[in-house]
Amino acid sequence: MTAAETTPLIYVLRNDLGLKGVRTGCVIGECGSCTVIADGHSLRSCQISLGDAAGMDLVTPEGLGTPDAPHPVQEAFLSEQAGQCGYCINGMIMAVAAAVDAGTIAGEEDARKALEELICRCGTHTRIVKAALRAAGVETEDAGAHGSVERLPGAEADAQAGLPEIVDRYPRMEQWLRLTQEGYVEVDSPKVELGQGISGALRQIAATQLGLPMDLVTLAPTTTGRSVDLGHTAGSNSVEHGGIPLAYAAVAFRRALLERGAALLDAPASQVELTAAGVVRPGTDAAVSLAQLATGEPLTGAITAADVPDWTAAGLGAPLPRADLVRKLTGAGVYLHDLELPGMLHARALLPPSYDAQVATEPDLQQIATAVGARRILRDGRIFLVVAEREDVAIRGVNRLRDAVRWSYDGPDEPVDVLSLLRTLDGDDHQTRLDDGIGEAFAAGRTHKATYSKPYEAHAPMSPSASIGMADGDRLRIWTHSQSPYPLRAELAVLFERDEDAVVVVHVEGPGAYGMNGADDAAALAALAAFAVPGEPVRFQHSMDDEFGWDPYGSAMVADLEASLDENGRIVGYRHRSWTDTHYARPDGNGDRLLVQWLGERGPGRPRFGGHEGGWRNTVPLYDVGARDIVTRHVRGPLRTGSLRSLGSYMHVFEIESFMDELAELAGQDPVAFRLAHLDDERGRHVLEVAAQTAGWEPHVGPSGRGQGVAFARYKDVKGYAAQVVDVRVDPESGTFTVTRVVVVCDAGTVINPDGLRNQLEGATIQSLSRCLGESLTVTTRGVKERNLSDYPLIGFSGIPRLEVVLVDRPGYPPLGTGESATPPLAAAVANAIDDALGVRLRNLPLTAASLERRLLELSEAEMARVRL
Ligand code: FES
Ligand code: FES
Numbered sequence: 001m002t003a004a005e006t007t008p009l010i011y012v013l014r015n016d017l018g019l020k021g022v023r024t025g026c027v028i029g030e031c032g033s034c035t036v037i038a039d040g041h042s043l044r045s046c047q048i049s050l051g052d053a054a055g056m057d058l059v060t061p062e063g064l065g066t067p068d069a070p071h072p073v074q075e076a077f078l079s080e081q082a083g084q085c086g087y088c089i090n091g092m093i094m095a096v097a098a099a100v101d102a103g104t105i106a107g108e109e110d111a112r113k114a115l116e117e118l119i120c121r122c123g124t125h126t127r128i129v130k131a132a133l134r135a136a137g138v139e140t141e142d143a144g145a146h147g148s149v150e151r152l153p154g155a156e157a158d159a160q161a162g163l164p165e166i167v168d169r170y171p172r173m174e175q176w177l178r179l180t181q182e183g184y185v186e187v188d189s190p191k192v193e194l195g196q197g198i199s200g201a202l203r204q205i206a207a208t209q210l211g212l213p214m215d216l217v218t219l220a221p222t223t224t225g226r227s228v229d230l231g232h233t234a235g236s237n238s239v240e241h242g243g244i245p246l247a248y249a250a251v252a253f254r255r256a257l258l259e260r261g262a263a264l265l266d267a268p269a270s271q272v273e274l275t276a277a278g279v280v281r282p283g284t285d286a287a288v289s290l291a292q293l294a295t296g297e298p299l300t301g302a303i304t305a306a307d308v309p310d311w312t313a314a315g316l317g318a319p320l321p322r323a324d325l326v327r328k329l330t331g332a333g334v335y336l337h338d339l340e341l342p343g344m345l346h347a348r349a350l351l352p353p354s355y356d357a358q359v360a361t362e363p364d365l366q367q368i369a370t371a372v373g374a375r376r377i378l379r380d381g382r383i384f385l386v387v388a389e390r391e392d393v394a395i396r397g398v399n400r401l402r403d404a405v406r407w408s409y410d411g412p413d414e415p416v417d418v419l420s421l422l423r424t425l426d427g428d429d430h431q432t433r434l435d436d437g438i439g440e441a442f443a444a445g446r447t448h449k450a451t452y453s454k455p456y457e458a459h460a461p462m463s464p465s466a467s468i469g470m471a472d473g474d475r476l477r478i479w480t481h482s483q484s485p486y487p488l489r490a491e492l493a494v495l496f497e498r499d500e501d502a503v504v505v506v507h508v509e510g511p512g513a514y515g516m517n518g519a520d521d522a523a524a525l526a527a528l529a530a531f532a533v534p535g536e537p538v539r540f541q542h543s544m545d546d547e548f549g550w551d552p553y554g555s556a557m558v559a560d561l562e563a564s565l566d567e568n569g570r571i572v573g574y575r576h577r578s579w580t581d582t583h584y585a586r587p588d589g590n591g592d593r594l595l596v597q598w599l600g601e602r603g604p605g606r607p608r609f610g611g612h613e614g615g616w617r618n619t620v621p622l623y624d625v626g627a628r629d630i631v632t633r634h635v636r637g638p639l640r641t642g643s644l645r646s647l648g649s650y651m652h653v654f655e656i657e658s659f660m661d662e663l664a665e666l667a668g669q670d671p672v673a674f675r676l677a678h679l680d681d682e683r684g685r686h687v688l689e690v691a692a693q694t695a696g697w698e699p700h701v702g703p704s705g706r707g708q709g710v711a712f713a714r715y716k717d718v719k720g721y722a723a724q725v726v727d728v729r730v731d732p733e734s735g736t737f738t739v740t741r742v743v744v745v746c747d748a749g750t751v752i753n754p755d756g757l758r759n760q761l762e763g764a765t766i767q768s769l770s771r772c773l774g775e776s777l778t779v780t781t782r783g784v785k786e787r788n789l790s791d792y793p794l795i796g797f798s799g800i801p802r803l804e805v806v807l808v809d810r811p812g813y814p815p816l817g818t819g820e821s822a823t824p825p826l827a828a829a830v831a832n833a834i835d836d837a838l839g840v841r842l843r844n845l846p847l848t849a850a851s852l853e854r855r856l857l858e859l860s861e862a863e864m865a866r867v868r869l
Contacts, residue, residue, distance in 0.1 A: 003392070005051030010034045011392040012050050013060060020338035021061030021090050021331025025119075025463045025511075026544050030790045032118030033462055035091040036060050042098040061090040061331030064097060070330050073097045076135035077128075077329050081321055081755055084122035084763045085195025086328035087335065087462045087511035091118055096132045105136035112797040119789060121462050122195055122512045123766030125800040127759070147758045147805040149751065150690065151317075166245040167303050170228045173256060174300045176249035177206065183278075183291030185210060185253070186218045188227040191242035192483060193324070195512040196819050197756040198238045200322045204752055205243045208315040209250035210257075213276050214323075216290065222485050222507040229486040232586055234515070234643060239752065239815045240719075247309035255307065256299045257290075264288045311750045312811045319755035336481040336508040337466045341537040344468070345375060347529035348394040350384040350401045351546050351599060354782035355606070355640075356410040358382065363404035372397040378532050381600040385529050387538060398543070413782040416638055418556045419453050419844075422579040427635035432616050435627040441573025445564030448666050452561070452655035454845040455776035456639055456784070457554040460792050462511040464542035465518035469530030475502045476530065480523040481510025483586075488520055490589030492527055495597060514767070515554070515643035516586050518547045524596040548787045550595055552607075552642025553777060555581035555615075557651040561659045563625065569667025571678060572626035576619055578652070579633045583614025585642035609636055614647030618824065621656050622714050623678035638779060645767065646823040649715060654772075654845065657711035657828030661835065670699035671710055671832065681714070683747050687723040687808060688712050691745040694806055695725035703839035705868050709832025711825035720748035720818030721808075724765070726829040727801075730837045732869050735849040737834055739769060739801045742826070747808035748818035757818060758805045764822035765803060770795035772827035774846050839866035 003012045010027065013019045013036070025033030027046040034045045037059040045053075065071030070078060073093050083089045092115060099105050099114040111132035120128060133140045163171075170176065177187050187206050193199040199219050207217045220227070230241055254274055261279020262269040265286045272279050278289035293299075327334050352358070365377040365384070374388040374397040384405065386397035468479040476498060482488045485505040493500040505523075513519055526540035542550075557580040564573035585607055587593045597603040616632040632648075644650075664674035672692045679685050691697075692710065700706070707730065712723040727741040744761050751757055774793035778785040786792045827845060834852075835841045840859070842851055859867070 003050055005049060007050045007392045008046050009048050009050055009053045010045040013045055015391055018340070019060045019062055020333025023087055023090055023463065024337055026789045028544070028788055028790060030119065030788065031088070031462060032091040032095060033088055035094040037094055037098050040098065040101065042095045061094060064093065065330050067326050067330045067332065071097065073100060073135040074330050077131040078321070078325060079134060080127045080131040081325065081759060082124055082127035082131040083325045083329060084124050084759060085512035086325055088118065088120045089128070089329050090331060092120070092128050093329065096135050100136050105132060105138065107138060108133060111136070115797045119462065119794055121460060121514070121767070121794065123763035123770070125766055125797055126762055126803050129797065129800070147807065149754050149807045149809050151809045151811065163248060163303065163305055164245050166230065166241060167248050170245065171302055172300060173249045173252040173303055174298060175228055176246055177253050179290060179294040179299055181291065181294050183289055183294060184216055184218050185212065186220055187246065188220050189222045190228050190230050190246060191238040192222050192233045192485065192507045193509045194233060194483060196238065196760055197322050197753070198242070199324055200320060201239060201752045201756060202243055202246060204315065204320060205247050206250045208313040209247045209309050210254045211274050214320065216276060224485050224489045224503070224505045225501070231487060232484040234483055238817065238819070240817050243752070244309070244814060248303050248307050251307040251309055252301065252303040253299065256301050257293060260293055260299065261288050264292070311814070317751050317754060317809060317811065320753050322756065334509065336468070336479060336510045337463055337541070339468060339479060339508055341468060344537045344539055345387055345389060345533060346391040346394045347385050347387045347526070347538050347540040348398045348543065349525055349540070349546065350398045350405065351550060351595070352382045353407060354409065356782070357407040359405060360408040361406035363401070368397060368400050368404060372400055376532065377401070380528060380596070383525070383528070383596070383599050385525070385532070387529055387533055409782070411781060413780050416779045416781060418456065418637070418779050419558050422556060422558050422635055422637060425635035425637065427633045428612065430612050430616050430632045430634065432619050432630040432632065433628040435629070438573055438575070438627040438629045441627040442564045445566050445572050446666070447562060447564045448663060449560065449562045450659055450662060450843060451558065452651070452658060452843045453558045454556060454651045454654065456556045456779060457644055457771060457775050458548055458551050458777055458786065458792055459514050459517035459644060460789060460794060461513055461517050461547065464544050464547040465522035466510070466539065466541040467519070467523040467526035468537055468539045469526035470537040471530040471534045473534070474498055476527055477504045477506070478523050478527060479506050479508050480519060481508060481513070482519040482523055483513060483516065484520065487587045487589060488523055491520070491587030491591055491593060492524060494589060494591030495524060495594065495602060496527060496531065514645040516552050518542050518551060520587050520593070521550065521595040524594045528596055528600070544789065545787045548792070549783055550640070552585045552640050554644030555583060555637065555641040557648065559651065559655045561655055563659070563663055565663065565667055569669055571623070571663060574621065574625035574628045576630040577633070578619065579635055580615040580648055581635060581637040581639070581641040582610035582612070583641065583643055583647035584610035585640070607640060610642065614643060617647055617716055618649035618652040618713060620717065622681055622684055622717065623660070623675065624680060625678065639784070646715065646820040649713070649820070649824040650771070650827070653711065653713040653824035654827040654831070657713070657825060658831050658841070658843065661709070661832045662841065665702045668701055670701060672697055673699060675712060683721050684712065684714060687721045687745045687747050690806055690808065691723035691725050691743050694745065694804060695743040697725060703836050703866060703868055705837060707833050707837030709829045709834070709836055711828035711832060713825045715818070715821045715824065720746055720816045720821035722746045722821040722825055724822065724825045724829045726826070726833045728830065728833040728837055730834065735852045737773070737847065737849070738799070739830060741802045741804070743804045743806070744822050745806040745808065746818060746821055747810065748821065749810050749813035749816045751807055751809040752815055754807055754809070757807060760819050761805050761822045762803055764820060765826055766795065766800060768823045768826035769830070772830055772845055772847055773799070774848060776846050837868070839868040
């Protein structure tokens with residue numbers, strides 16, 4: 001079937017011409033992922049039809065350069081390592097290439113202007129701006145992010161520490177690595193790539209422990225039945241749970257390589273070495289290559305307690321460029337969204353317009369299928385699926401269906417006061433701490449109370465989730481960008497009543513998800529479509545409207561904090577009450593977590609309520625706050641919720657770190673000094689002190705007018721330490737805030753790849769800034785109002801501050817997860833900086849000019865006395 005003249009150009013470029021470097025995103029002209037150069041100008045290919053594009057001179061990312069010969073603009077982006085998931089970057093490159101050709105980038109402001117209308121959800125903005133300046137030949141020294149590494153004395157490897165628990169579960173080296181016939185060591189990826197650069201870090205870990213160059217180590221995608229089952233890739237666990245056990249396996253594998261090489265060379269194992277040339281006997285010509293070592297039986301054996309990794313090995317701590325970015329940034333079709341299988345069909349869904357909508361009138365589905373040229377339209381409960389040979393035809397079918405299906409509702413569409421509602425709902429109380437002496441602590445001291453909140457938030461990925469399914473009899477194969485290949489397999493098996501062994505889930509990277517977005521739902525919908533057309537692969541993709549409308553949102557939360565101070569200004573009692581919906585709704589093998597169950601014929605209910613850990617994560621301050629009474633109530637709120645980056649920590653660190661500033665003022669102390677006075681943890685103290693020093697902190701009590709704020713946390717109490725100092729400029733007339741500078745200091749133990757870690761910290765900081773300065777969903781009885789990127793206020797290039805990242809490297813200390821460390825403290829640092837500038841304490845996220853205006857109206861007399869306006 002050929003394309004109609006009305007077909008949006010993006011589908012012709014991607015699907016008819018195979019030019020997948022033109023990424024598919026919002027398809028409403030908002031994100032810029034699909035940008036091409038048309039007659040010398042950048043153009044969004046989703047916004048023009050094939051007919052209107054006729055006669056234009058078009059350049060796509062593939063036309064700029066190739067992985068082997070990148071265009072100078074692509075080179076500039078690679079030099080700056082400007083990409084996390086990388087999904088948005090081709091659009092950025094095309095916009096910059098057009099601007100460079102037009103000669104419109106002469107400085108940083110011009111670069112930001114050229115990029116302002118494009119979106120990067122990962123928060124790679126500073127690197128993108130630097131890349132644009134580099135491409136334009138403009139000096140980049142003062143632009144974007146800056147960083148340094150503080151290397152502290154190393155720790156000895158501890159052979160007595162025993163094997164990690166995950167090695168106990170997967171105790172054999174062949175469960176982790178193998179030698180290929182071509183002489184490469186192939187690692188089965190234990191964790192999936194989410195744009196965090198884990199694929200490079202895992203290769204780096206394996207290569208350094210093997211003692212081989214990185215290019216001899218390859219990574220196979222996580223595939224159920226083949227890779228080790230480490231559950232979800234989430235919670236900043238990838239290096240800790242995947243990388244550390246892999247390191248033990250690599251040490252064991254090196255031992256096995258040496259033993260086999262020694263046997264083949266007829267030499268004692270102590271007299272041979274492993275090099276890129278294979279196993280060699282120094283001082284002689286004797287050598288056996290890696291390919292020769294691969295002949296015969298596969299290398300197998302147990303990982304032993306003596307196979308202790310060397311975390312000070314050469315190659316760790318080296319700023320290696322990410323190999324995966326080369327193809328991503330030169331237009332290759334590397335994402336799940338780009339995967340094209342022979343004979344692949346396309347499926348799109350019409351889902352109910354709200355949680356409560358029921359089908360009132362069903363049209364003649366066959367008639368609509370015939371009219372639009374679709375293969376078939378199927379209905380499963382409240383889900384309608386259009387399957388077609390062309391993606392644009394499937395979309396046309398859904399649009400036709402939308403006009404034809406009538407829905408009925410339980411009641412009118414009315415606003416919901418979420419924060420009041422959460423407090424009134426029944427729920428499960430989790431008492432995290434209840435110390436003796438709490439009553440006495442509050443009876444004696446001077447007390448202070450405050451209430452904080454955050455709204456519901458969306459994941460808002462760059463592109464709606466997608467998946468490919470193929471059914472063959474009872475067997476099902478799913479390609480997915482889910483963060484949970486094994487749990488998803490278990491969920492699909494139950495949902496579709498298949499043996500787990502009959503379901504294979506293959507991970508393929510997608511655009512950044514930042515938690516559980518619609519990827520798992522898309523996989524189940526692809527499976528539903530695949531069973532309808534057995535033997536043919538079907539690519540399903542959500543619409544952006546459904547990605548927003550059915551997202552497992554980050555929950556709204558409310559917290560009441562109360563503390564008691566003694567006469568010396570020391571905290572002696574601490575009470576904390578918070579209300580939240582679940583932060584965990586990932587598939588787990590019960591068949592009751594996904595849309596296919598919720599909306600389809602397989603089950604009537606909303607996805608099962610999830611676990612509670614995310615809701616009380618980081619509720620216990622790392623500070624010594626005396627006697628503690630900490631309770632989190634988990635309620636079932638009006639929206640479906642799940643994991644959004646850093647889960648409940650985002651809110652709890654916001655409230656604790658805001659409250660610490662309030663208490664410092666009450667105690668008549670400087671905010672940094674007050675924190676240090678209550679903090680025994682040496683590593684925590686160190687990052688706070690380095691952050692204050694780097695930012696030029698000036699001790700003060702109460703608002704200084706300077707506009708500087710600090711915050712600190714150890715993510716999940718056991719992961720990376722991060723402290724941030726924020727500078728804000730406030731326009732007192734308009735009430736708008738500009739964050740001008742953020743200093744980030746992080747201690748994550750041994751640094752594997754400093755540039756990769758810095759990239760993560762920069763992204764987490766900018767994304768968190770976007771959240772705290774504007775992201776919020778409007779809730780009504782029918783769901784949320786915001787249904788696309790155009791409705792949801794993500795940060796743009798004009799709002800990006802100068803970033804300074806300091807890494808505290810502790811060689812020999814186990815690497816700690818840190819993908820989310822910089823997310824939680826940022827909002828409190830901004831609120832503290834605003835208070836320092838204005839003397840106005842904002843306690844409800846997001847922090848906006850409107851919230852400042854509202855707050856000014858409700859200030860008490862005592863609060864008014866602090867205001868510096
Ligand atoms: S602007 Fe075209 S896909 Fe977003
Ligand atoms: S790198 Fe920009 S969206 Fe991921």
